[in-house]
Amino acid sequence: MVSADLSGSAWILTRPRDRSESWKAILEDQGAIVEVAPVLKLAPLNPEISWGQWTSNDLLIFSSATTVRHFFSLLPESYKNAWESGDSPLWAAVGSATGDQIRENGFQVAYQGPGTGAEGLVETIVQGSQPGRAAHITSDAGLPVIRDLLISAGYDCDRLEVSRSILDPDLRIAEWPQIRSEWSGIIYSSPATVRGVIDQSGDHVEWIRSIPGVAVGHRTGTEMQKLGIRKTIVASHAEPSAVIEACASLISTGNRGVDPQD
Incomplete structure (x- = not known):
């Protein structure tokens, strides 16, 4: 430090x-x-999510520890159990705090950015993987940078909002x-x-x-x-x-x- x-x-x-x-x-x-x-504070949303859309080859990307918590609060127990049994998508985190939150929920982080923001995370992903399907799990205030950069790099990247920002x-x-x-x-x-x-x-x-x-x-x-x-x-x-x-x-x-x- x-x-x-x-x-x-x-x-x-x-x-x-x-x-x-x-x-x-x-x-x-x-x-x-x-x-x-x-x-601001982030409050959970309850969007309709097709949990079966993600396979073990897909990448779920998080840029906030809070959205990680909100995501896992929505995840049905049956899917969590199946993912823990080996069918889990890959996980990516913008930095250490977000990565720790994913690990606390029982999953390993395949790509952890240096904590420098969206660009640093995307660089880590692009250098370590081949273009494929991905989803940026974010809030309504989340910038589209991660999705845009990954699409530019050849990835098929969606955006899923599980949190909304409100004034504290x-x-x-x-x-x-x-x-x-x-x-x-x-x-x-x-x-x-x-x-x-x-x-x-x-x-x-x-x-x-x-x-x-x-x-x-x-x-x-x-x-x-x-x-x-x-x-x-x-x-x-x-x-x-x-x-x-x-x-x-x-x-x-x-x-x-x-x-x-x-």
Whole structure:
């Protein structure tokens, strides 16, 4: 794990709550103060799924640990038993957390991306397999990048939404300046979280735009710039080490977000 001096810096972490605690702990280990403020949460959908469509040669692709949980909550016991007996499709995960969730449900991951996002996962799949049938299991907010890239590489790739994104009912942006008058930055975990923050910020929108932002992924960074976040730095990939490096780079300019009320 990358080590960096984040002592005295203060961050708002917008990641969904069930995926925030490990990041919060790692940032705090580096001396940071972290406020977990999830913008979105994923709720399960109940789509009609033809479970018999997938064979042992097909590939199921996941880019979120939450969608893995939602998928397995829908999987009939009879199919799970059959898959555990050796008829399982192949499994692919965007990074370690998503891969761990698949393994916790009893299946091995054939292709695990480096945690750098859609492009890194697709590169891992393409380098390790021959074009065939695949399905990206995702949410309504999931970008079409994985499907589009695999189709371009010759795969027959479908998309199945098992989750939907909703605003976290506990989001209280108006309380952020009350907690601290100055923040080192806001860590935005997806383009949708950027939109959620700006859309819900009301009279605080210009204050929000003045706070530097760490983007998890280039598309998140593009969305931040599009919506007026004045200072943006992009983490090179979606693993905590890259986020720590981005935070350290941001505060190296002197922005530790020291609250004069502290």
